Amino acid sequence: MSRLFVYLIPVFVIAVFMVMAHFERRVAHDPTHRGFFDRNGTVLGIAFIALVAFWTLFLVVLPYLYMVQESFHPKLVAAERGGPKDILTLEQYRSFFIQPTDGEVNTTHLWAFFFSLAASAAVTVLNFAICYPLAYYMAQAGSVQKVRLLMLALIVPYWVNEILRAFSLRLLLASKGLINQVLMGLGLTDAPVDFLGNNVGLYVGLSYAYLLVMMFPLYNAVESLDKNQIEAARDLGAPWWRIHKDVVIPYAKPGIASGCTMVFMLSAGSLAAPQFLGGPKTLWFTSIVYDFFFQAFNWPRGAAYAFLLLAGCIALVMLMLRVFKVSLGETIR
Amino acid sequence: MSADVELDRVTVRFGQFTAVKEASLKIAGGEFFSFLGPSGCGKTTILRTVSGFLDPSEGAVRIAGKDMIGIGANKRPTALIFQNLALFPLMTVAENITYGLRVRGMNKADRRKRADELLHLIALPGQGDKLVSELSGGQKQRVAIARALAVEPQVLLLDEPLSALDLKLRQHMRNELRAIQQRVGITFIYITHDQGEALTMSDRIAVMNNGVIEQVGDGKAVYDEPRTSFVASFVGENNPFAGRVAKADRTGAVVETPFGLLRGRNPNGVKEGDKAILFVRPEALRVGEGPKDATVTSTVLNVAFEGNASHIFLKGADKKDITLTVGRLERVEIPEQGSTASVTYNPDLGLVLPEGKLARE
Ligand SMILES: Nc1ncnc2c1ncn2[C@@H]1O[C@H](COP(=O)(O)OP(=O)(O)OP(=O)(O)O)[C@@H](O)[C@H]1O
Numbered sequence: 262m263s264r265l266f267v268y269l270i271p272v273f274v275i276a277v278f279m280v281m282a283h284f285e286r287r288v289a290h291d292p293t294h295r296g297f298f299d300r301n302g303t304v305l306g307i308a309f310i311a312l313v314a315f316w317t318l319f320l321v322v323l324p325y326l327y328m329v330q331e332s333f334h335p336k337l338v339a340a341e342r343g344g345p346k347d348i349l350t351l352e353q354y355r356s357f358f359i360q361p362t363d364g365e366v367n368t369t370h371l372w373a374f375f376f377s378l379a380a381s382a383a384v385t386v387l388n389f390a391i392c393y394p395l396a397y398y399m400a401q402a403g404s405v406q407k408v409r410l411l412m413l414a415l416i417v418p419y420w421v422n423e424i425l426r427a428f429s430l431r432l433l434l435a436s437k438g439l440i441n442q443v444l445m446g447l448g449l450t451d452a453p454v455d456f457l458g459n460n461v462g463l464y465v466g467l468s469y470a471y472l473l474v475m476m477f478p479l480y481n482a483v484e485s486l487d488k489n490q491i492e493a494a495r496d497l498g499a500p501w502w503r504i505h506k507d508v509v510i511p512y513a514k515p516g517i518a519s520g521c522t523m524v525f526m527l528s529a530g531s532l533a534a535p536q537f538l539g540g541p542k543t544l545w546f547t548s549i550v551y552d553f554f555f556q557a558f559n560w561p562r563g564a565a566y567a568f569l570l571l572a573g574c575i576a577l578v579m580l581m582l583r584v585f586k587v588s589l590g591e592t593i594r
Numbered sequence: 595m596s597a598d599v600e601l602d603r604v605t606v607r608f609g610q611f612t613a614v615k616e617a618s619l620k621i622a623g624g625e626f627f628s629f630l631g632p633s634g635c636g637k638t639t640i641l642r643t644v645s646g647f648l649d650p651s652e653g654a655v656r657i658a659g660k661d662m663i664g665i666g667a668n669k670r671p672t673a674l675i676f677q678n679l680a681l682f683p684l685m686t687v688a689e690n691i692t693y694g695l696r697v698r699g700m701n702k703a704d705r706r707k708r709a710d711e712l713l714h715l716i717a718l719p720g721q722g723d724k725l726v727s728e729l730s731g732g733q734k735q736r737v738a739i740a741r742a743l744a745v746e747p748q749v750l751l752l753d754e755p756l757s758a759l760d761l762k763l764r765q766h767m768r769n770e771l772r773a774i775q776q777r778v779g780i781t782f783i784y785i786t787h788d789q790g791e792a793l794t795m796s797d798r799i800a801v802m803n804n805g806v807i808e809q810v811g812d813g814k815a816v817y818d819e820p821r822t823s824f825v826a827s828f829v830g831e832n833n834p835f836a837g838r839v840a841k842a843d844r845t846g847a848v849v850e851t852p853f854g855l856l857r858g859r860n861p862n863g864v865k866e867g868d869k870a871i872l873f874v875r876p877e878a879l880r881v882g883e884g885p886k887d888a889t890v891t892s893t894v895l896n897v898a899f900e901g902n903a904s905h906i907f908l909k910g911a912d913k914k915d916i917t918l919t920v921g922r923l924e925r926v927e928i929p930e931q932g933s934t935a936s937v938t939y940n941p942d943l944g945l946v947l948p949e950g951k952l953a954r955e
């Protein structure tokens with residue numbers, strides 16, 4: 262029974278929106294405005310609404326809603342679903358903090374959670390540090406030809422598929438890999454450096470995987486900045502770092518926020534790169550979720566964990582937007 | 595404090611293209627100096643060279659006697675007002691005005707005080723907390739001026755700052771700029787392609803064409819004593835009559851034009867047989883017969899009434915009309931359209947110059 266009420270939520274939400282729209286029309290009445298059905302005719306109007314509603318409901322809203330309610334149920338075999346044991350429970354969420362088997366604090370999962378968020382934040386910062394100078398150069402400083410070449414050099418590597426990219430990076434960073442051989446050949450180290458075990462591979466791989474995701478919002482934001490603004494600041498005596506601090510970065514802030522948000526969300530939710538490139542002791546949170554779904558067939562717990570990850574990410578992003586005084590609307594401008 | 599600016603055979607090249615050729619001149623401290631020339635002649639290039647955004651390919655820029663090579667734009671005693679103003683949209687008016695002071699490390703209270711003073715100077719008192727986007731075009735203009743003046747530059751550089759404004763406001767801002775310049779007493783270098791602007795405001799004007807400075811002088815000199823055909827045709831209206839010089843001496847020359855032999859002064863000393871152009875200003879022509887070597891007879895194409903004056907257009911050579919301006923209160927008979935009329939001038943107001951490129955056409 263409790264599973265059914267999920268299907269009522271969309272109806273409820275739509276009703277709320279309709280009431281809101283109704284009130285708004287009353288408050289801001291525009292006599293020249295023609296209603297949706299006036300403009301399109303009744304039949305076409307209904308068809309449009311039905312199509313959009315189908316799209317949002319079945320492809321966007323319902324799958325998530327199904328997962329939400331799944332996460333509030335116990336793990337049951339098919340025969341017991343809908344039976345007396347099928348109750349609403351917070352058990353799955355509690356299991357993230359307290360292990361259900363022995364009642365101990367679930368340090369493994371908690372650690373994986375915080376490590377994933379922290380590492381993703383680090384990847385985001387690293388990515389920003391790499392992309393900002395590049396984006397600035399491409400948008401404001403470089404000559405057309407060089408910029409085109411650079412753009413090509415940035416995009417072409419993405420034709421290579423992710424697995425190949427990850428494993429070639431592994432080869433490069435392995436203890437008998439090229440980089441270690443060069444380092445030892447030059448006599449910089451005696452023993453090979455354990456890049457993979459120290460998660461260097463993970464950071465490099467993740468940064469590289471989402472480089473363009475950071476690059477394009479940054480580039481777009483910086484590109485639309487009037488060159489004269491930069492020169493005006495310079496003319497008024499600003500050294501280069503002040504120009505960036507006072508003029509370029511404030512102007513590009515929405516783009517920066519949008520790039521950082523996306524890179525952070527994508528890295529925190531990525532699955533392949535951490536598995537291929539993480540050190541043997543590294544446990545990425547998405548791997549745990551993956552295992553619950555496909556190894557343990559514990560969908561409720563997997564769903565609960567996935568939503569915890571989502572909530573954690575959103576909370577952190579919101580906090581950061583707050584700290585840097587960017588409104589959410591600006592980031593998707 | 596104001597500083598003099600010296601260009602010493604400055605040449606600027608972009609690849610193969612030479613944008614400024616061997617420009618040499620000296621601008622005195624406290625002078626209002628204008629560069630006047632058609633679009634693309636290299637005015638902005640010169641200004642950017644003075645402000646430090648461009649290095650000359652050859653030659654030197656000296657400000658207050660000091661060679662500026664290797665001194666960046668942020669270290670020069672100049673301030674530039676951009677063609678599009680380039681105010682910072684995310685800062686308030688006061689923050690815009692005091693940005694240069696903030697960069698120099700002035701504290702907040704002093705900045706606030708200075709902003710108030712400058713807002714008074716530009717007649718926008720109490721508007722410091724507005725956003726730039728809340729200002730009108732003319733107000734933005736004045737904020738840009740205040741922002742540049744705040745850093746107390748010795749030289750203020752202005753790149754067509756009035757071109758975006760409408761006519762009335764432009765005329766108003768001309769007077770305003772001139773007044774501000776006299777109040778602060780620093781050197782102004784002003785760029786424009788509007789000769790009216792250059793003539794009304796400047797102490798001296800440099801007329802440029804194709805990267806070359808053709809003439810430097812005060813407004814009267816540039817208007818009354820142009821030294822090249824380009825300057826004669828670019829500054830103010832002028833009627834050119836081209837042909838070969840038939841007779842020449844120190845005081846005057848006679849040119850064989852399609853309208854017969856015509857006489858004018860000969861300041862550049864053209865010689866018999868040279869190709870030359872005789873220039874006569876529209877206001878120097880009047881309707882009627884005069885001496886034979888100062889009279890042109892042609893068909894009247896059109897008469898245009900313009901309030902304070904009327905313009906009469908006669909058929910000229912090479913499809914170029916001859917323009918004649920008659921003041922409103924001059925009691926002359928305006929000839930009919932389509933009739934044949936004679937116009938004459940005082941030969942002292944005709945000017946024979948060596949043949950050269952004309953403006954526009
Ligand atoms: N960065 C550049 N690279 C190549 N050519 C340039 C560059 N800047 C200017 N030029 C060229 O130099 C010439 C002079 O340009 P400049 O901007 O000085 O003209 P201007 O006199 O200011 O014209 P306008 O009145 O239209 O502003 C132009 O032909 C222009 O194409």
Ligand SMILES: [Mg+2]
Nearest residue numbers: 637638639753
């Ligand atoms: Mg220009």
